[in-house]
Amino acid sequence: MKIAQIGEAILRQPARKINPDEFNRNELQDFSEALLNTMLEANGIGIAAPQVFDPRAMMFIASRPNVRYPNAPQMEPLLLINPLIVAQDNDLVWEWEGCLSVPGLRGKIARPDWVEVHYQNLQGDKLHQRFEGFVARIFLHEFDHLIGLTWLDHIVDGKHIMANEVWAQALEQGLL
Ligand code: ZN
Numbered sequence: 001m002k003i004a005q006i007g008e009a010i011l012r013q014p015a016r017k018i019n020p021d022e023f024n025r026n027e028l029q030d031f032s033e034a035l036l037n038t039m040l041e042a043n044g045i046g047i048a049a050p051q052v053f054d055p056r057a058m059m060f061i062a063s064r065p066n067v068r069y070p071n072a073p074q075m076e077p078l079l080l081i082n083p084l085i086v087a088q089d090n091d092l093v094w095e096w097e098g099c100l101s102v103p104g105l106r107g108k109i110a111r112p113d114w115v116e117v118h119y120q121n122l123q124g125d126k127l128h129q130r131f132e133g134f135v136a137r138i139f140l141h142e143f144d145h146l147i148g149l150t151w152l153d154h155i156v157d158g159k160h161i162m163a164n165e166v167w168a169q170a171l172e173q174g175l176l
Contacts, residue, residue: 001034001035001038001052001053002052002053003038003042003051003052003100003101004050004051004052004053004101005101005102005103006101006102006150006152008053008101010050010053010055011050011051011101011145011148011150012148013050013055013148014146014147014148015048015049015050015055015056015057015058015145015146015147016055016056016057017057017082018056018057018058018081018082018120020124023081023120023122023123023124024122024123024124028122029122031049031054031056032058032060032079032122034052035047035049035052035054035058035060036060036077036079038052039060039062039077039100040077042100044062044100045061045062045063045064045066045138046059046060046061046062046138046139046141046142047059047060047100047142048142048143048145048146049146050145050146050148051100051101051145057081057082057083057146058079058080058081058082059079059080059083059142059143059145059146060077060078060079060080060142061075061077061078061080061131061135061138061139061142062075062076062077062078062138063075063134063135063138067168067171069134072133072134072135073134073135075135079121079122080117080119080120080139080142081119081120081121081122081124082119082120083117083118083119083139083143083146084117084118084119085115085116085117085143086116086117086118086128087115087116088112088114088115088116089112089113089114089115089136090112091112091113092110092111092112092113093110093111093112093113093137094108094109094110095108095109095111095137096108096109096162096167096176097109097137097141097151098164099141099150099151101145101150102150102151102152104163104164105161105162105163105164106161106162106163106164106167107151107152107154107155107160107161107162108155108160108161109151109154109155109160110154110156111136111137111140111141111154112136112140113132113133113136114130114131114132114133114136115130115131115136115139115140116128116129116130116131117129117130117131117139
């Protein structure tokens with residue numbers, strides 16, 4: 001599926017909650033598979049439905065080790081439908097993020113270090129999970145997409161935006 005780029009109206013719209021009668025349907029299953037495949041093809045570690053022009057409140061998170069987080073957990077992609085934040089760390093952690101919908105840029109964003117969420121699966125079962133560190137950051141980044149935000153909305157200083165290549169170079173030089 002095509003990935004919406006910043007400036008598209010869908011990225012500014014709050015997502016719509018999935019209703020009880022929409023669970024356990026082939027359409028929901030098929031869409032979730034297409035969403036996952038779009039994320040994998042784009043080499044992403046998370047994606048939210050509005051990023052593929054679909055207004056429903058669902059997302060995947062899929063942490064894996066990377067250059068910035070060599071110790072990040074390798075996890076099976078997790079689908080979260082109708083996610084809600086029920087608790088979060090009061091202390092914020094600053095870290096650089098990128099986004100499939102904001103090509104070419106990285107931004108330094110402060111986010112809670114852990115978060116507790118309620119969500120549903122494809123069957124509509126209600127589940128509870130706590131995410132920490134890098135996984136919490138992915139969750140919060142994707143959750144932003146469900147409320148019409150991107151990392152750009154958290155920028156407090158223009159110096160906290162870098163071109164991808166400049167960021168990668170600075171990281172290599174140990175400057176970040
Ligand atoms: Zn994003």
